Amino acid sequence: MKNFAVFVGTMTLQAVCLSVCLILVVVQCQVLDFTRELTPDDIYCGNLRCVAKSSLNNINIAIYDTTDEDNSVKLASISVFAPEVSVDPSKNNVIDATGNISKYDGVLNVWFLKDFDCLYGAFQCELDFFDINGQSGVIRENLTPATEENATIVYSLAQIATQLKKHSEETDKQLEALKQDNEVLKTVLDSILVKVSRIDGLLNSTLEKEQQLGTSCYRGMPHKSSRETFLLQEKLLALCDTETDGGGWTIIQRRVRGDVDFYRGWGDYKRGFGTPDTDFWIGNDIIHSLTSQGYNQLRIDLVYNETKFFAQYTNFIQADESSAYTITISGYSGNTYDSMSYHKGSKFSTFDRDNDQHPESCAKKYHGAWWYNGCYASNLNGAWADANDTGMGWYFNQTNHRNNVSFTEMKIRYISR
Numbered sequence: 001m002k003n004f005a006v007f008v009g010t011m012t013l014q015a016v017c018l019s020v021c022l023i024l025v026v027v028q029c030q031v032l033d034f035t036r037e038l039t040p041d042d043i044y045c046g047n048l049r050c051v052a053k054s055s056l057n058n059i060n061i062a063i064y065d066t067t068d069e070d071n072s073v074k075l076a077s078i079s080v081f082a083p084e085v086s087v088d089p090s091k092n093n094v095i096d097a098t099g100n101i102s103k104y105d106g107v108l109n110v111w112f113l114k115d116f117d118c119l120y121g122a123f124q125c126e127l128d129f130f131d132i133n134g135q136s137g138v139i140r141e142n143l144t145p146a147t148e149e150n151a152t153i154v155y156s157l158a159q160i161a162t163q164l165k166k167h168s169e170e171t172d173k174q175l176e177a178l179k180q181d182n183e184v185l186k187t188v189l190d191s192i193l194v195k196v197s198r199i200d201g202l203l204n205s206t207l208e209k210e211q212q213l214g215t216s217c218y219r220g221m222p223h224k225s226s227r228e229t230f231l232l233q234e235k236l237l238a239l240c241d242t243e244t245d246g247g248g249w250t251i252i253q254r255r256v257r258g259d260v261d262f263y264r265g266w267g268d269y270k271r272g273f274g275t276p277d278t279d280f281w282i283g284n285d286i287i288h289s290l291t292s293q294g295y296n297q298l299r300i301d302l303v304y305n306e307t308k309f310f311a312q313y314t315n316f317i318q319a320d321e322s323s324a325y326t327i328t329i330s331g332y333s334g335n336t337y338d339s340m341s342y343h344k345g346s347k348f349s350t351f352d353r354d355n356d357q358h359p360e361s362c363a364k365k366y367h368g369a370w371w372y373n374g375c376y377a378s379n380l381n382g383a384w385a386d387a388n389d390t391g392m393g394w395y396f397n398q399t400n401h402r403n404n405v406s407f408t409e410m411k412i413r414y415i416s417r
């Protein structure tokens with residue numbers, strides 16, 4: 001009398017029809033269609049649906065929880081005499097139920113909130129009815145894990161699929177967020193690259209300047225002009241004579257333009273004054289430092305009466321400040337007179353520091369600053385363009401009086417010994 005079929009529907013993520021039991025009941029030539037389904041969805045772990053279509057009348061549908069065989073509970077029911085769905089008060093918080101019913105047809109839905117009910121619960125659909133002769137009848141159909149093993153597995157798979165879908169959606173969101181982060185990072189990186197490029201440009205230009213500037217002055221060095229600036233001891237902008245007698249001369253005194261006042265005190269001569277592009281005194285401390293490091297060759301270039309002269313010495317040493325910058329000088333060669341020998345062993349004097357052998361101050365008397373002895377055979381720090389003995393004097397021979405020059409360069413060069 002009963003035709004029963006179970007099938008597991010095609011598994012889709014959204015709605016998996018887990019099982020359908022179709023009961024065809026023929027009661028004295030009258031047909032009853034009674035089905036049940038358990039379907040998982042996104043909110044509930046499952047939906048049990050009992051459906052009756054019949055030519056019987058006065059039907060009443062109920063769903064029982066028969067998990068505990070000794071204490072089955074009527075979860076929900078609906079009757080043609082009581083068309084509102086009735087739910088067991090103790091189950092209100094774990095199931096939802098809906099339904100509708102007429103004299104011949106009815107449907108009762110129960111949604112389960114507890115995974116336990118979906119995975120391990122046992123339920124029963126019950127249909128009460130009266131046949132055409134007024135005889136009552138009952139049909140019950142079970143839905144249990146034991147009989148619905150496939151449904152349970154499929155349900156579990158569907159749960160996993162739902163979770164995977166959620167994870168997938170979260171992953172998509174995270175990916176989107178990462179994309180946005182990536183965009184921000186790309187922007188930041190671009191801006192850093194621009195800055196790096198600027199820094200690189202600055203470094204290159206600084207490097208070029210340094211290469212142009214050079215850091216040394218040595219004999220035979222490659223050069224573009226006869227005088228080139230360079231960084232002496234990595235800190236002092238100095239001037240190199242790159243050509244005279246093979247070049248490599250660090251210029252310590254230069255008077256070619258007359259735009260720098262040389263009548264100065266001890267401190268100025270100690271530290272130096274002027275700049276390589278004008279006239280300058282490099283400074284007594286530097287001269288001492290260089291001559292104590294092997295820069296012992298001294299050359300003095302002069303112009304007198306539009307004629308070039310030079311005096312060169314193979315041994316030139318200047319002591320430190322505590323010795324008042326006393327000079328040692330010897331080994332003359334040149335095309336003028338050795339007007340420095342008179343000054344060897346002499347201390348340096350300025351108008352405010354009289355270290356000379358004269359009763360008066362040679363520096364004041366001759367408007368200069370020099371290694372004055374009893375005064376001078378040379379006075380190259382004297383007054384610019386001064387025709388008197390206060391000018392830039394140099395003796396051109398032993399008997400002649402001094403002459404004033406119009407150009408001087410004093411320079412020293414390293415000699416390996």
Ligand SMILES: [Ca+2]
Binds near residue numbers: 357359360
């Ligand atoms: Ca004196």
